[in-house]
Amino acid sequence: xxxxxxxxxSKLGVILAVAGSAxxxxxxxxxxxQAATNGGxxxxxxxxxxxxxxxxxxxxxxxxxxxxxxxxxxxTSPGAYDRIIGKPWGKYLGSLGLLPPLLIIFYYVFxxxxxxxxxxxxxTGKLSEVVQAGQITEFxxxxxxxxxxxxxxxxxxxxxxxxxxxxxxxxSFGVRKGIERVNKISMPILFIMGIILVVRVLTLPxxxxxxxxxxxxxxxxxxxxxxxxxxxxxVFFTMSLGMGIVFCYAxxxxxxxxxxxxxxxxxxxxxxxxxxxxxxxxxxxxVIVIGANIEECAKLGTFGLAFQSMPLVFGQIPFGGxxxxxxxxxxxxxxxxxxxxxxxxxxxxxxxxxxxSRRKSVATIGTIxxxxxxVAIAGLAAGAVDELDFxxxxxLLVLLGTIEAIIFSLxxxxxxxxxxxxxxxxxxxxxxxxxxxxxxIFRYIILYVCPAGLIALxxxxxxxxxxxxxxxxxxxxxxxxxFLGCTLSQKAFVIGxxxxxxxxxxxxxLAIWYAWKSGRATGRLDKIKTVRIGRSEEDA
Amino acid sequence: xxLTTSGLIFMILSWAGIISLNVFCFYKIFHKK
Numbered sequence: 109x110x111x112x113x114x115x116x117x118s119k120l121g122v123i124l125a126v127a128g129s130a131x132x133x134x135x136x137x138x139x140x141x142q143a144a145t146n147g148g149x150x151x152x153x154x155x156x157x158x159x160x161x162x163x164x165x166x167x168x169x170x171x172x173x174x175x176x177x178x179x180x181x182x183x184t185s186p187g188a189y190d191r192i193i194g195k196p197w198g199k200y201l202g203s204l205g206l207l208p209p210l211l212i213i214f215y216y217v218f219x220x221x222x223x224x225x226x227x228x229x230x231x232t233g234k235l236s237e238v239v240q241a242g243q244i245t246e247f248x249x250x251x252x253x254x255x256x257x258x259x260x261x262x263x264x265x266x267x268x269x270x271x272x273x274x275x276x277x278x279x280s281f282g283v284r285k286g287i288e289r290v291n292k293i294s295m296p297i298l299f300i301m302g303i304i305l306v307v308r309v310l311t312l313p314x315x316x317x318x319x320x321x322x323x324x325x326x327x328x329x330x331x332x333x334x335x336x337x338x339x340x341x342x343v344f345f346t347m348s349l350g351m352g353i354v355f356c357y358a359x360x361x362x363x364x365x366x367x368x369x370x371x372x373x374x375x376x377x378x379x380x381x382x383x384x385x386x387x388x389x390x391x392x393x394x395v396i397v398i399g400a401n402i403e404e405c406a407k408l409g410t411f412g413l414a415f416q417s418m419p420l421v422f423g424q425i426p427f428g429g430x431x432x433x434x435x436x437x438x439x440x441x442x443x444x445x446x447x448x449x450x451x452x453x454x455x456x457x458x459x460x461x462x463x464x465s466r467r468k469s470v471a472t473i474g475t476i477x478x479x480x481x482x483v484a485i486a487g488l489a490a491g492a493v494d495e496l497d498f499x500x501x502x503x504l505l506v507l508l509g510t511i512e513a514i515i516f517s518l519x520x521x522x523x524x525x526x527x528x529x530x531x532x533x534x535x536x537x538x539x540x541x542x543x544x545x546x547x548x549i550f551r552y553i554i555l556y557v558c559p560a561g562l563i564a565l566x567x568x569x570x571x572x573x574x575x576x577x578x579x580x581x582x583x584x585x586x587x588x589x590x591f592l593g594c595t596l597s598q599k600a601f602v603i604g605x606x607x608x609x610x611x612x613x614x615x616x617x618l619a620i621w622y623a624w625k626s627g628r629a630t631g632r633l634d635k636i637k638t639v640r641i642g643r644s645e646e647d648a
Numbered sequence: 649x650x651l652t653t654s655g656l657i658f659m660i661l662s663w664a665g666i667i668s669l670n671v672f673c674f675y676k677i678f679h680k681k
Binding site for chain 2: 119120123148149150152156316317319320321322323324325369370372373376377379380383384387543544
């Protein structure tokens, strides 16, 4: 039974781990398309404003919650909310912090495995042959629909199993020897690969034309509310906020160690990957090499751009095979570091609240995510991944982020600190051990502007994008899908799949009920309850 | 379409801003007293 928690080995380790979690496909594929279709260079203005009033403040909120939870030897929101809210329903509200990692991991490992497969195919030259034969679209379609074989089994399944085992093996080493070590090695490699690709792109003839699509400003776009919504959404999703990841990672920081600068540094590293690497590679390359226009790029979406357009692009430049391998290897590192960060909150819940050993936690989460992964693969063509991405990767993030900002502002922000009577509990925890003190203006932004901004973002996002999906208005009434060899109405499939998601919500809440009922989470078993926020763990 | 002067300015300022933020943050981390 665990009575002590791990800590990060170094400040750089936790910064790279948080940055590794944030840097993903969205930096390299979503950002450039969002920028190019929302005012070009002008997009950076609402992007920076959103970064300052939503991104960084919410990141500080999550780091503070993480520190609070870590002192109580929890790593996820049920434990923290139970104590902060002080009501029995607090822990069930905290279940919202476990749902995004659970739902995202069901499909993320599958997508990560596509990247590993395409890295392998690039390395062996197979992808170059496919591109030269003009069959990349068919090849990608065949791969994800399990028609491409590797011996007797579908290649997609083989790579899924390899990726799954790889993720679980790394996470089984723990926070310091697993997550921290992986990020310390792989993140510098990712940045070096990205810089090599940027240099290659910037030295291509006619690059000005490609950069024009990304950076020429259209000032009229600033009058469009959708541009501001897109910028706020991009900042929110790119920084891994509202997913319980930053919260969980921050819970492993030592008491009296800076979190203000660490959070800002992770955000800055993510911004580098997004603005400099993401803003330079994909769109300029697609425009100048294959003559794609922005509408085409946007229509292809994240996966189309990554797995169809980019191999085509690299197939047409000198030494394209090498750069294609670099591209997919860079994406795989981004995917791997993000995947282990998505798994860790679930492992933390098992270890800290259910008091499982790490091995038992990895086995439990491994089994659940493998079963969920198989469901996602089976339902890919029917829209299962779209549903998981909508609920786990979009809706719940904005909802949880908004709830976090409100709880921080209304409860933790009004509670007097036990260690510093002149400060609120929230600000005392945030500033404890800070290398740079939080500028005063950000206190107001965190406590008032950020929650108001997030409520506005949630409402605007539901009205603009979410409502049609929530009410199934985006599905034609006569649309049909194939699932497990049966043809059925798409609406029926989506309703059935949402019932499966409701069952997942029930399962998570049942686990929380058991953790508290049995006394495992509250410390009745090992006197964790004696730890107070005003005193260090060591004092207690 | 060619890269305009204002496009170039937006790109350079964005790059300079994010690089400066990274330099500031990592300088503070590695030069902690």
